[in-house]
Amino acid sequence: MTKLIKSLKAKKIKPKRPNGSVRSPKKEELVATRESQIAAGASNVMLKKGYHAATTREIAQECGMSMGQLYSYITSKDDILYIVFRQMYQVFIEHIQMSKQEKAKDPVDRLRKALFYTLKFTGSQRKFIQLLFTESRHLDKPHLDEILDMDKKFILTFWREMLSEFDLFKTSEKDLDFAASVVHYLLVFLPLRSWTVADRPLEENINSLIEFILRGLGLTGAPSIK
Numbered sequence: 733m734t735k736l737i738k739s740l741k742a743k744k745i746k747p748k749r750p751n752g753s754v755r756s757p758k759k760e761e762l763v764a765t766r767e768s769q770i771a772a773g774a775s776n777v778m779l780k781k782g783y784h785a786a787t788t789r790e791i792a793q794e795c796g797m798s799m800g801q802l803y804s805y806i807t808s809k810d811d812i813l814y815i816v817f818r819q820m821y822q823v824f825i826e827h828i829q830m831s832k833q834e835k836a837k838d839p840v841d842r843l844r845k846a847l848f849y850t851l852k853f854t855g856s857q858r859k860f861i862q863l864l865f866t867e868s869r870h871l872d873k874p875h876l877d878e879i880l881d882m883d884k885k886f887i888l889t890f891w892r893e894m895l896s897e898f899d900l901f902k903t904s905e906k907d908l909d910f911a912a913s914v915v916h917y918l919l920v921f922l923p924l925r926s927w928t929v930a931d932r933p934l935e936e937n938i939n940s941l942i943e944f945i946l947r948g949l950g951l952t953g954a955p956s957i958k
Contacts, residue, residue: 766805767819769795769796770816773794773795774815776794810870813875814871814875817868820857839894840952843946843951847915847941847945851938852938854922855922855923858923862924865920886916887909891916894912918945922938922941
């Protein structure tokens with residue numbers, strides 16, 4: 733298993749607990765289950781109504797929880813949005829793990845597979861990703877800082893390491909960081925600008941975007957993924 737995938741497997745995203753409190757493994761598992769439930773329910777409500785119009789009561793009902801149960805895991809509505817963001821990052825990381833791209837021997841093939849499975853994920857979660865981009869402005873500063881930190885760490889532990897295998901980026905750390913950031917941003921093109929290419933099938937858009945990225949990086953050499 734590569735260092736790349738080990739770093740992702742180690743990245744179980746957990747909330748910061750007040751007063752340094754420690755939970756038992758069983759309690760951690762229950763909290764993780766409940767937060768997945770909250771994220772799913774909140775996403776359904778927010779996709780229909782937006783963050784501001786969605787009420788905590790509606791979210792509790794969608795989650796199958798009472799208000800008291802919901803507030804056992806949150807202190808404010810901001811916490812719900814934060815849980816949704818954090819859950820999305822966790823699902824994203826797990827999706828990349830399942831791609832098994834690290835088994836490919838050729839670095840271009842590994843990169844192509846990682847791009848393909850990431851674009852499949854972002855393409856299938858179009859409305860959800862749009863929601864996160866639109867509603868992120870409602871996060872309070874501590875939650876926003878933590879989300880941005882997750883984003884930065886994901887770039888540094890994944891796309892940066894993928895690109896560091898190529899000679900083009902072995903001489904300049906700044907170029908490597910810049911390229912990783914641009915690739916990361918281009919991978920949300922389909923959810924954020926899908927209306928501009930709506931006349932083409934998703935698979936065609938995915939393969940075109942992969943070729944665009946590889947050409948921009950000066951990389952070729954692996955067949956398209958079907």
